[in-house]
Amino acid sequence: MPMQDLQNSFKRDGVAADLQTVITALLNVTKEISLAVRQGALAGVLGSAQVENVQGETQKKLDVIANDLLTAALRENSHVRALASEEEEHSVALFNSGKYIVAFDPLDGSSNIDINGQIGTIFTMYPALDNVASDSPAQFFQPGKNQLCAGYVLYGASTLLVLTNGGPTRCFTLDPHSNEWVLTNGQLQVPQNTEEFSINMANQRFWGDNFKRYIADLLLGETGVRGKRFNMRWNAAMVGDVHRVLTRGGIFMYPNDSRNPRQPAKLRLLYEANPMAMLIENAGGKACSEATNKIQRILEITPASLHQRVSVVLGSANEVDICNTYLFKRDQQAEPVLVENDEAY
Numbered sequence: 001m002p003m004q005d006l007q008n009s010f011k012r013d014g015v016a017a018d019l020q021t022v023i024t025a026l027l028n029v030t031k032e033i034s035l036a037v038r039q040g041a042l043a044g045v046l047g048s049a050q051v052e053n054v055q056g057e058t059q060k061k062l063d064v065i066a067n068d069l070l071t072a073a074l075r076e077n078s079h080v081r082a083l084a085s086e087e088e089e090h091s092v093a094l095f096n097s098g099k100y101i102v103a104f105d106p107l108d109g110s111s112n113i114d115i116n117g118q119i120g121t122i123f124t125m126y127p128a129l130d131n132v133a134s135d136s137p138a139q140f141f142q143p144g145k146n147q148l149c150a151g152y153v154l155y156g157a158s159t160l161l162v163l164t165n166g167g168p169t170r171c172f173t174l175d176p177h178s179n180e181w182v183l184t185n186g187q188l189q190v191p192q193n194t195e196e197f198s199i200n201m202a203n204q205r206f207w208g209d210n211f212k213r214y215i216a217d218l219l220l221g222e223t224g225v226r227g228k229r230f231n232m233r234w235n236a237a238m239v240g241d242v243h244r245v246l247t248r249g250g251i252f253m254y255p256n257d258s259r260n261p262r263q264p265a266k267l268r269l270l271y272e273a274n275p276m277a278m279l280i281e282n283a284g285g286k287a288c289s290e291a292t293n294k295i296q297r298i299l300e301i302t303p304a305s306l307h308q309r310v311s312v313v314l315g316s317a318n319e320v321d322i323c324n325t326y327l328f329k330r331d332q333q334a335e336p337v338l339v340e341n342d343e344a345y
């Protein structure tokens, strides 16, 4: 019975009943967002909200609507200790008795809203910390491997939910007739190899030399050392690019660059990189970030601030490994050391 698909998934993964209510409350809001997105101009939700968010980005009307709906729904759930949003400067304390904290990017890919492009809601949930005040951002300073739930809802040709609770990464399709989530892929599996890369090439002159070399060899294709031709895709919405990688493989990259020396990375750790990293790893892929003198597994990074940004290389495991060998070929000999807990990985 489709209406049970999500509950059956929770049961298979041993998701606690109270956490199920938090996930369901959030997903019910994404059904409303999906309706607003599909109505577009008819619902008066396109265009700019004429205000800037904490990221210094001009908010779209739908950013504000999605953020307000998600925040309002979670405020009603007594199991939520605190929430954090891309659109909120500070974390918001809710119930001191709550066992979970929730973070989300209410509408990833906002620049695609007015062109009917792919956009989505990315979300993640952790156990609340009892030794930290509910209103402290430190509630969210947990490594991504602590996530109890990670997922996104992709508002595309169909509305898809991709979710992991520590078990397989599963895909559900929203049935427009019943308005229920129907399980359509019980185990997404990222192919180990790929011929498809995803990056914003406009930033090429701002990348580090090692990364430039990696991309240059992809572009040389069968005429260069890689010995095969590559193709490129870039959605300008992480949620759309990651969904393609989860569906057919690929490597998605947003490396550090020199445009703003104070902020070399673009993507946010808490509500973009970490949930995507958990989804990718639980589908057999890899998700790494380039830090000083080491390549880190994204899920090992402990955030030091709510909106901390990190570089991201994720996708087909063997291709991520090849990219990492370029990132640390200082003397053309050194092999990278992929660290976990500061030990050889």
Ligand code: AFP
Residues within 6 Å of the ligand: 057, 107, 108, 109, 110, 111, 112, 200, 236, 237, 238, 239, 266, 267
């Ligand atoms: P917006 O939500 O502001 O459109 O940003 C989307 C995003 O954070 C991520 O989803 C994309 O991969 C990335 O930014 C696109 O960045 P560029 O516009 O620099 O390509």
